[in-house]
Structures are given as C-alpha cells and as structure tokens.
Amino acid sequence: VQLVESGGGLVQAGGSLRLSCAASGSTFSSLSMAWYRQGLGKQRELVAAILNGGGYTNYADSVKGRFTISRDNAKNTMYLQMNSLKPEDTAVYYCNGGTEYLPGDYWGQGTQVTVSS
Secondary structure, eight states: OOEEEEOOEEEETTOOEEEEEEEOSSOGGGOEEEEEEEOTTSOOEEEEEEOTTSSOEEEOTTTTTTEEEEEEGGGTEEEEEEOSOOGGGOEEEEEEEESSSSSOSEEOOOEEEEEEO
C-alpha cells in the first residue's frame, strides 16, 4: 500500500485546510487509518484516527472540536479537515495505515502545514 498526502500549505491563524491521503491498492477499506504530525524538534504525535468502517474516530485533545477525520473507501482516500488553525498546529502531517494496530506499517511522505500568527 502506498499513501500520498496532499493539501498542506501556509495559512493564517484561524484559517482552514483540508488534507487528503490517497491510497493505492485494493486493501484500503480494510485498513485503520490515522493522521500523525511532527513539529520541529518534537516527537511525532497522533492527531486523529478512524477505523476501517469509518464508524469510530478518535482525536488528540489539542484538536478536538477543530479537526475532523473522514474517509471515502470508494475513492481510497482519507481526509483531515482542519479549522480554526493555530500556530501550534504547524508541523509535517503524515498519513498512516495499518491492518491490526496504529501506527501501522504504511506511511506517507508527509505534507507541511504552516500556520502563521
């Protein structure tokens, strides 16, 4: 499975961005998926996760109420809608997928999100 992120960029505080993660292969619908991020000099952290059926989601406390994770299994794509962005959301955002646990074995290359104050 190959994962490719897109949608990152530079945005002002309070703005919005939508990240996408496109997956190759036919197993996407069976994967649990997640977004992780890593700020400069920081450890990689879980942002949000969604199970393969899409019925269960989980969020880091720091993004609850501002970010929404979703997936479209017909399009082999996962999304992260990010609203009310803050400078502390600045990081490289990674798409991740796994069959049994998270973080799983599959990682994207990352997409930079920069929020200016």
